[in-house]
Amino acid sequence: MYKLPSAPLITAQEINARLDTLASELKAFDFDVILSALTGSYMFTADLSRRIATPKLRIAFIKASSYGESDQPNATVHISGLEGLDIKGKRVLLIDDILDTGNTMYSLVKAIADYSPASITTCVLLNKESRRTVNYHADFVGFEIEDKFVVGYGLDYANTYRTYPEVWALEEA
Ligand code: 5GP
Ligand code: MG
Ligand code: MG
Numbered sequence: 087m088y089k090l091p092s093a094p095l096i097t098a099q100e101i102n103a104r105l106d107t108l109a110s111e112l113k114a115f116d117f118d119v120i121l122s123a124l125t126g127s128y129m130f131t132a133d134l135s136r137r138i139a140t141p142k143l144r145i146a147f148i149k150a151s152s153y154g155e156s157d158q159p160n161a162t163v164h165i166s167g168l169e170g171l172d173i174k175g176k177r178v179l180l181i182d183d184i185l186d187t188g189n190t191m192y193s194l195v196k197a198i199a200d201y202s203p204a205s206i207t208t209c210v211l212l213n214k215e216s217r218r219t220v221n222y223h224a225d226f227v228g229f230e231i232e233d234k235f236v237v238g239y240g241l242d243y244a245n246t247y248r249t250y251p252e253v254w255a256l257e258e259a
Pocket of ligand 3: 242
């Protein structure tokens with residue numbers, strides 16, 4: 087069993103402040119479409135996109151799921167929702183919750199590139215650099231964190247804890 091510690095790893099205030107600066111940098115790219123990887127990035131995507139808010143900016147949700155041993159560099163990532171999105175020639179901002187081994191983001195970028203967008207810029211809320219097995223780096227990172235299992239602000243443990251407005255590092259109960 088797991089429990090929440092006495093204080094969050096990243097507070098809602100810290101997240102909000104970081105999102106303000108992230109969004110002001112991202113606004114300059116004049117993106118055509120945000121592609122958000124469900125489910126973990128739903129809260130981050132909502133809060134970031136409302137800060138970018140340009141008239142033409144579209145949003146679409148895609149799904150990436152890992153099968154087998156997700157720690158392995160060649161883990162299979164199944165991607166759905168890219169079909170029929172009309173991203174050819176478009177400036178894409180890809181958003182995910184967390185970069186761990188890097189498998190998910192690497193696979194997503196490769197799959198999106200098959201649709202010939204003009205550019206793909208990637209942004210993750212959290213980065214666990216020490217866990218990386220794939221040589222992949224996001225263009226924008228909200229927070230660098232240590233190798234801890236985190237929940238909240240969209241991230242889950244068995245689909246629970248997602249709705250917390252802060253990021254928490256789970257503890258053994
Ligand atoms: P990667 O493919 O980079 O190894 O893993 C990325 C995915 O694993 C994330 O999108 C997320 O769904 C899940 N993940 C990795 N680390 C954590 C973590 O600390 N907490 C939670 N809740 N999910 C994680
Ligand atoms: Mg995920
Ligand atoms: Mg998950």
